[in-house]
Amino acid sequence: MMTGAQALVAALKKQNVNTIFGYPGVAICSFYDELSTSGIRHILVRQEQNSGHAASGYARITGRPAVCVATSGPGAVNLITALATAYMDSIPLIAITGQVSTDLLGRDVFQEADITGAAEPFTKYSYLVKNPAEIPRIIDEAFYIAESGRPGPVLIDLPIDIQTAEFDPAAAQVARHLPGYRPTTKGHPGQIKRVVAAIAEAKRPLVCIGGGVIAANAQTELQTFCETAGLPAVATMMGIGAMPTAHVNYFGMLGTHGKPYANYAVKQADLLIIIGARVGDRAVSAPHSLEGHAKIVHIDIDPAEIGKNLGTTIPLVGDAKTVLAQLTEAGAQANCGEWMDDLDDQRRLFRPDFDHRHDGSINPKVFLRSVSMSMEDDSILVCDVGQNQSWAAGNVLMRGGKFLTSGGMGTMGYSIPAAIGAKLADPGRQVVAVCGDGSFQMSMCELATAVQHHVPIKIIVINNHSLGMVLEHQDLCYKGNRYAVELGSSPDITALAAACGLQAQRIAKADQCAEAIDRLLEADGPALLECVISPEETTP
Amino acid sequence: MKRTISVLVENKAGVLSRVSGLFARRGFNINSLAVGETEDPAISRMTIVSEGDEHTIEQVEKQLNKMIDTLKIKLLEDGSSTRRELILIKVEADTSTRGEVIDIARVFGAKVVDISATTLTVEHSDRPERIDLLVDLLRPYRIQEIARTGTVALEKGCGTIGYKNK
Numbered sequence: 001m002m003t004g005a006q007a008l009v010a011a012l013k014k015q016n017v018n019t020i021f022g023y024p025g026v027a028i029c030s031f032y033d034e035l036s037t038s039g040i041r042h043i044l045v046r047q048e049q050n051s052g053h054a055a056s057g058y059a060r061i062t063g064r065p066a067v068c069v070a071t072s073g074p075g076a077v078n079l080i081t082a083l084a085t086a087y088m089d090s091i092p093l094i095a096i097t098g099q100v101s102t103d104l105l106g107r108d109v110f111q112e113a114d115i116t117g118a119a120e121p122f123t124k125y126s127y128l129v130k131n132p133a134e135i136p137r138i139i140d141e142a143f144y145i146a147e148s149g150r151p152g153p154v155l156i157d158l159p160i161d162i163q164t165a166e167f168d169p170a171a172a173q174v175a176r177h178l179p180g181y182r183p184t185t186k187g188h189p190g191q192i193k194r195v196v197a198a199i200a201e202a203k204r205p206l207v208c209i210g211g212g213v214i215a216a217n218a219q220t221e222l223q224t225f226c227e228t229a230g231l232p233a234v235a236t237m238m239g240i241g242a243m244p245t246a247h248v249n250y251f252g253m254l255g256t257h258g259k260p261y262a263n264y265a266v267k268q269a270d271l272l273i274i275i276g277a278r279v280g281d282r283a284v285s286a287p288h289s290l291e292g293h294a295k296i297v298h299i300d301i302d303p304a305e306i307g308k309n310l311g312t313t314i315p316l317v318g319d320a321k322t323v324l325a326q327l328t329e330a331g332a333q334a335n336c337g338e339w340m341d342d343l344d345d346q347r348r349l350f351r352p353d354f355d356h357r358h359d360g361s362i363n364p365k366v367f368l369r370s371v372s373m374s375m376e377d378d379s380i381l382v383c384d385v386g387q388n389q390s391w392a393a394g395n396v397l398m399r400g401g402k403f404l405t406s407g408g409m410g411t412m413g414y415s416i417p418a419a420i421g422a423k424l425a426d427p428g429r430q431v432v433a434v435c436g437d438g439s440f441q442m443s444m445c446e447l448a449t450a451v452q453h454h455v456p457i458k459i460i461v462i463n464n465h466s467l468g469m470v471l472e473h474q475d476l477c478y479k480g481n482r483y484a485v486e487l488g489s490s491p492d493i494t495a496l497a498a499a500c501g502l503q504a505q506r507i508a509k510a511d512q513c514a515e516a517i518d519r520l521l522e523a524d525g526p527a528l529l530e531c532v533i534s535p536e537e538t539t540p
Numbered sequence: 541m542k543r544t545i546s547v548l549v550e551n552k553a554g555v556l557s558r559v560s561g562l563f564a565r566r567g568f569n570i571n572s573l574a575v576g577e578t579e580d581p582a583i584s585r586m587t588i589v590s591e592g593d594e595h596t597i598e599q600v601e602k603q604l605n606k607m608i609d610t611l612k613i614k615l616l617e618d619g620s621s622t623r624r625e626l627i628l629i630k631v632e633a634d635t636s637t638r639g640e641v642i643d644i645a646r647v648f649g650a651k652v653v654d655i656s657a658t659t660l661t662v663e664h665s666d667r668p669e670r671i672d673l674l675v676d677l678l679r680p681y682r683i684q685e686i687a688r689t690g691t692v693a694l695e696k697g698c699g700t701i702g703y704k705n706k
Contacts, residue, residue: 120558121565125608128554145608180550180611304602307595 004132005030005163007172008096009038011139017067019043019058019424021051021417025071027111028098030163043424043453046445048075050417052082052153053443056091057382057421060404061429063217065092065146065154066421072098073111076157077118081411084122086153088408089238090215092146093153094139095123101161102130116157124152132165137173144176149183150302151215183301187318187326194314195273195297196332199229202271202295204339207231208254208283211238211407212276212300218321222275223247225324229332231273232343234262236283237393239276241403245396251343255283257390257539261346266290268342273297276320279309280408299323352395353540360509362533364388364462365395367513371432371460372396374517379430380404380422384415384439387468390539392434401429413442419457420450430458430521437463437487444491447500450526458520459502459528461493464535472539497528508532542571542591544623544693547604548611548703551577551584555609559586562607568592568600572625572668572690583611583703587692589668612703616693623693626665628653629675632682633660641681648674659684 002010008031012020019041024032035042045051048070055066070079076097086093099105100112116126125145127138142154199205213222219242226233226249233243234254243250252259254266266272266284272294279287279298287310290296295313298306299320306315316323354366368391372381382404383392389405396403404422406414419433440461450457471485497504503523507516507530520529549555556575563570571589578585590600597615604613616623633641634657641660645652650664664674668691675686695701 116554117557120561178608181608302606304599304606307602308599 001166002169003030003034003163004129004135004158004165004167005034007132007135007167007169008139008158008163009034009040011136012040012067013038015139015143020067020069021045021054021058021421022069023048023051023071023075025075025098025111027072027100027160028069028075028096028158028163030160031069031096031098031158043420043449045417045449047443048078049082049413050443050446050449052079052086052093052095053411053414053417054421055093056082056086056414057404057418058425059092059421060418061380061402061422061425065094065143067094067096069096070098071111072100072115073113076115077113080119080122083119083153083155085406085409085411085414087122087124089211089406090151091153092151094142094146095119095153095155097155097157098163099128099157099159102159103161105159116155119155122153123155126155126157128157129159129162132162133167133172135172137175137177140174141176141178145178145181149181150212184303184317185301185319185322187299187316187323191314191316192323192326192330195316195327196330198271198295198297198314199231199273199332199334202334203336204269205231205271205273205334205336206265206269207233208266208272208274208277209233209235209239209242210275210277211236213239213242213320214402216276216301216320218324219243221321221324221328225328225332228328230334230336230340232265232336232340234258234265236277236280236407237389237405238407240393241398241401244400245398251347253393256285257282257394259350259394261343261350264346265343269294271295271297273299274310275299275324276301278305278408284310357510357534360511362508362510362513362531364391364531364533364537366510367531368392368434369395369397370513371434371517372398374521375401375432376430377401379432380419380426382415382419382422382431382433384433384435385410385412386436386439387464387472387537387539388434388436388439388462391462412439415439416443416446416450416457416459419459420446420453420455423455423457432458432460432521434460434462436468437461437465437493438467440493441487441491444496447497447502447526447528451501454525456523456525456527458523459497459526460520461528461530463493463530463532464537465489466535468535468537469539471535493530494528497530501526503527504530506530506532541593541597542589543597544616544618544621544691545588545590545600545604545613546616546693546701547586547588547613548578548701549584549586549607550609550611551582552609555584558607558609559604562603563590563600566599566603568596572688574690574692576692587690589691612701614701616695620697621693621695623667623691624665625668625671625691626663626689627671627674628661628663628687629678630659630661630684630686631678632658632684634658637681641678644674644677650674
């Protein structure tokens with residue numbers, strides 16, 4: 001005989017899970033009891049939401065679903081923000097939540113919450129387990145659903161009596177039963193031909209790279225496609241890093257906080273080839289305005305994304321990796337030398353704000369560019385949400401590493417836990433988290449996690465003592481009525497980090513940057529660099 | 541425009557809530573929704589009547605298709621499908637009006653299934669437009685209560701939704 005908790009641990013091991021991020025509680029204790037002797041490493045976060053973000057960072061590096069665990073009630077509900085964040089950005093997660101005993105379900109007992117109901121809009125699928133013999137099948141299905149097709153989070157709610165209940169392993173359900181789930185991966189050959197023809201006809205074609213390219217691990221196929229076909233490309237925030245920043249065919253990030261030459265390219269294009277992007281409002285604020293002057297090719301693994309926000313001329317359902325290889329193989333070839341020259345001029349004419357500040361204070365754009373140039377080529381940069389995100393997205397030089405952020409949901413506090421997850425997924429790679437003082441304070445409890453579990457992440461806090469992005473918005477749209485955006489001078493972030501056991505330093509002058517960045521990146525353990533800037537530093 | 545969507549889903553807990561949640565979340569209209577078991581007890585058929593422009597209906601179809609529990613989906617055209625709805629109407633009827641109500645029911649081919657000193661209950665199954673008409677005609681007699689099932693529909697002829705459980 002075997003218990004539900006034993007079946008769960010065995011099923012996770014079968015999926016080669018070796019790290020779990022979680023926070024225990026009474027309703028999940030039977031699982032933790034089994035976990036203690038399983039050989040699976042458990043990373044104890046300080047708040048459940050961060051177990052989800054850490055798992056997200058882990059999954060984005062390994063490319064496989066990562067596991068986060070919480071107890072019933074508040075533990076499970078705290079996970080929701082992380083699930084929503086992962087769902088928006090199509091990150092494969094397995095969330096396991098404890099639940100009250102099945103005989104008490106629905107009676108509003110202590111720490112009971114309908115988590116499958118509450119998380120429904122933010123999960124690709126969810127299970128409420130009512131029979132321990134289902135566990136092997138459910139875990140297998142959950143991993144398959146989370147990582148196949150368009151990836152996303154899957155939640156498994158496990159009542160405590162199911163964890164302790166015994167069943168005969170011979171009676172276990174093992175066969176996957178998902179008759180309604182058949183994701184398409186290969187592009188339709190007819191549509192591939194139409195795309196190739198459209199590329200040949202276009203005068204001003206443009207590739208728009210979304211997060212789907214990275215989710216499909218199709219960076220190589222993308223570069224080959226753009227180079228072979230001679231196509232210029234721009235990226236959404238989620239697509240940053242798919243092409244090296246300095247690639248001749250690459251024209252930066254588009255959108256509200258994007259490069260003017262990238263937006264120029266989108267506006268002027270007569271053929272847009274969108275790959276793995278949702279055409280969200282931050283990327284293209286008025287998508288329908290494009291339909292008139294450009295043919296739209298939309299390539300996505302999720303058919304429901306095609307035509308959702310933008311009318312499509314040629315829909316192409318499939319996995320980015322497969323479809324890009326198919327397009328190259330089909331001989332896609334653009335004739336747009338003039339257009340490339342035009343874009344090149346636009347790019348050359350753009351003057352980024354890398355200006356020296358007269359008071360000797362730090363220009364965050366220059367600072368973040370320097371950080372990225374000091375980082376190793378294959379390193380991982382995790383940025384948070386707010387001005388720091390735009391500064392990072394616009395100014396880091398990607399050279400084959402990864403750029404992680406909460407793109408769709410814009411969840412503050414993502415960077416530190418996600419960096420912990422990313423570092424644990426690939427300890428050999430440098431991992432730097434960039435956050436503002438606002439986003440830092442949303443997950444500063446995780447400094448202790450990094451120290452306790454010896455996760456040598458490097459954290460940069462750009463401290464302007466305010467919620468800069470909101471402040472800027474109030475300046476622009478609310479007649480400068482700055483309200484509820486000042487964070488004041490508490491806490492002393494450097495002292496706080498030191499108290500948690502990180503090597504911490506603070507700088508406020510431009511001439512201190514180079515040395516401080518070196519010291520940060522060379523630190524043995526987890527380290528933090530607080531970079532104080534003026535609250536008047538603007539996003540563009 | 542009203543469209544009838546036939547959806548085969550796995551017959552298990554939570555599916556109805558997932559479907560209705562999807563409609564609410566994405567701002568799709570549900571005019572009616574009827575669910576029941578099919579010839580295969582593992583499969584339920586939902587017949588959803590939704591209103592929206594072409595783009596919205598396409599999105600409804602795609603979002604429903606995306607659901608893990610959805611097995612097959614088909615838009616049913618009015619001309620090529622048999623659509624039916626069942627209604628129970630309790631209408632005021634005393635000795636002076638009872639005959640008139642019974643006459644109306646008879647014209648529709650409806651059945652009188654219950655009677656009291658002051659009411660009649662009429663049962664009728666028909667195309668949804670005809671059901672609406674029956675309601676309109678009975679309204680002057682003061683309707684006490686109505687229960688409608690929502691539309692169910694099947695394709696005409698030998699065509700089916702085209703799904704077989706393996």
